[in-house]
Each structure stands twice: as C-alpha cells, then as structure tokens.
C-alpha cells in the first residue's frame with residue numbers, strides 16, 4: 001500500500017476506535033472504556049499511529065519529563081527543590097532482543113551516573129520486560145545484576161516495577177534472587193498490586209522477608225479469575241494491605257512501606273491508621289506520578305509526610321501514556337479535544 005494511504009488508514013482507524021470508545025463509555029460505563037484503552041496500549045498499529053502524530057506527544061508530555069536523561073535530571077531537580085524525592089523511569093517495555101535489553105540497561109546505568117553527578121535525590125524504577133524477562137530469565141537477571149552493581153557505585157537504589165500477571169511469579173522470583181545475592185545490602189525493591197487476589201499472600205511473605213515494597217492498585221488488563229473486577233474491592237484491599245504493611249510485625253522485620261496512590265480518601269485513611277498506631281511519619285512514604293495531583297503531592301509534603309514522585313522519560317512513551325488515559329477517562333476527552341484542535 002502507498003505509505004500515505006497506509007498512514008491515512010491508520011489515522012482513520014484510530015479515530016474510529018476513539019469514537020467507538022466514546023460511545024461505549026456512554027453506554028456501558030468506564031470499565032469497558034478502560035479495557036479498550038488497555039487493549040490499545042498493547043496494539044502495535046495504535047502505537048505507530050499515535051507516535052507518528054506530533055500532537056499526541058504534546059498531550060502525553062503532561063505525564064513525561066521529556067525524551068532525554070537531561071530532561072529527567074532537570075525535572076527531578078525542580079521536584080527535589082519542592083521538598084519531594086523522586087524515582088526515575090527510563091521508558092520502555094516488552095523488549096524482545098538481547099541487544100535492546102542491553103541498550104536499556106546501558107541507558108539506565110548512564111542515568112544513575114547522572115543522578116550521582118548532579119546530586120539528585122532519586123532512586124530508579126525499572127521494568128522487567130524492558131530488561132529481557134520475555135527473552136530469558138538469565139538475561140534479565142544478568143542485566144539487573146549489572147544495574148545493582150552500578151546502583152552501589154552511584155549510591156542509589158532500584159525498584160522493580162510490576163507488570164501484568166504473566167510475569168508476576170517470575171518477577172517476584174527474580175527480585176528474591178537478586179535481594180539474596182545483593183552483597184551491598186537492600187538496594188533492590190519490588191512492587192505489588194492490590195487488584196490481584198494473590199497479593200494478600202504475597203504481602204504476608206514479603207513482610208516476613210522485611211522487603212522494600214511499593215503497593216499500588218495495578219494498571220494492567222487482568223481477567224476476573226485473577227483480579228477484582230470492581231474498583232471498590234481493589235480500594236478496600238489496598239487499605240487492608242496498607243494496614244498489614246504498617247503492622248508491628250512488619251516494622252520489626254524492617255519493612256519500609258511505600259503507598260503509591262493519588263486516592264485522597266485512601267491516603268487520609270492510611271494517615272489516620274498510622275496516627276492511631278503512633279507510627280512515625282518517616283516510617284513510610286507516599287508515591288505519586290509526575291503530572292498527577294501535584295496539589296496533593298505538595299499538600300502531603302507540607303504536612304510532613306515523605307512524598308516520592310515517579311518521573312518517566314524517554315521516547316517509548318506510548319504504553320505508559322495509554323495506561324494513564326485508562327486510569328482516568330477525563331484524560332481521554334482532554335486528549336481527543338487536543339487532537340481535534
């Protein structure tokens with residue numbers, strides 16, 4: 001097909017999907033819309049269309065520091081100046097060659113070197129599928145080992161983000177293996193997702209291990225057999241898991257809980273629980289995404305709570321951006337109206 005025609009067809013497909021999406025939203029509610037957007041986040045044709053269309057980046061950049069590590073360092077310095085710490089993420093996922101996984105590893109090592117050089121208060125978050133988990137367990141393990149060696153050299157820490165449930169077990173195994181091998185102390189942490197039924201058992205084990213854990217709700221499309229279909233159940237599970245992470249047993253074992261959410265009601269409930277249990281404000285932290293609820297980030301920090309902002313950067317922004325759209329339908333209207341303009 002002629003390249004212009006092919007591009008035109010893709011644009012048409014994209015807008016058709018967006019229109020259907022809006023209709024679906026009105027007829028069937030947010031759950032369908034979320035599923036559709038999460039499907040689009042993994043569809044190659046949609047990625048190609050969106051990323052070859054400059055206005056899309058303009059909207060996506062609300063959530064992303066920029067395309068280069070210099071952009072990431074500059075934005076991190078601004079965030080640090082507000083009294084908030086940072087975790088930086090070099091965007092990229094679902095890599096399927098060892099060469100691409102090694103390139104991502106090198107980019108992340110360079111990032112750690114810059115964090116050190118500029119004295120930025122930042123850790124690093126990485127995705128297992130970016131470092132080769134789909135290629136082989138040895139490749140991802142070796143890449144992460146090299147990252148941990150660099151983390152030691154540049155005095156920072158690495159958190160392994162949690163992706164969809166196909167890799168939950170492998171990711172947890174990988175985390176445990178690295179932690180047990182980590183001769184430098186606990187420089188590696190993990191993420192778990194409140195929407196999965198299995199997470200209650202996982203958190204109990206991680207408490208016993210004194211792990212460094214980020215709890216989030218979960219951002220991927222999961223079947224009902226594995227995850228709560230109702231958001232209210234995920235929210236309730238998040239609070240219950242948070243309380244477990246703040247228990248006396250958890251503190252005795254050395255867990256440092258990180259609560260990743262912008263849900264103000266939930267944050268207030270966690271604070272209320274911590275106050276009741278007389279838990280020091282420095283014994284845990286809240287984490288939020290760059291570009292989301294900046295007012296709340298600042299408010300929590302002003303109240304004396306530790307706040308860390310997750311700041312992504314890089315050119316592979318499409319799937320990350322689509323998950324942000326799926327989390328909040330209002331973002332989609334904003335996105336579409338900008339595209340039309």
Ligand code: FDA
Nearest residue numbers: 161162216217218219260261262263287288289310324327
């Ligand atoms: P919820 O969806 O209930 O939203 C509460 C309020 O927050 C909304 O009313 C709105 O005001 C605001 N809000 C939330 N999302 C927004 C958005 N995209 N745009 C604008 N406003 C928004 N997931 C995962 O599966 N694996 C991971 O490793 C991580 N890592 C991670 C790190 C950090 C620091 C954060 C904050 C989140 C993650 N997540 C994640 C994503 C997480 O699972 C979840 O999808 C989002 O945080 C949205 O859920 P909330 O808990 O914020 O609440």
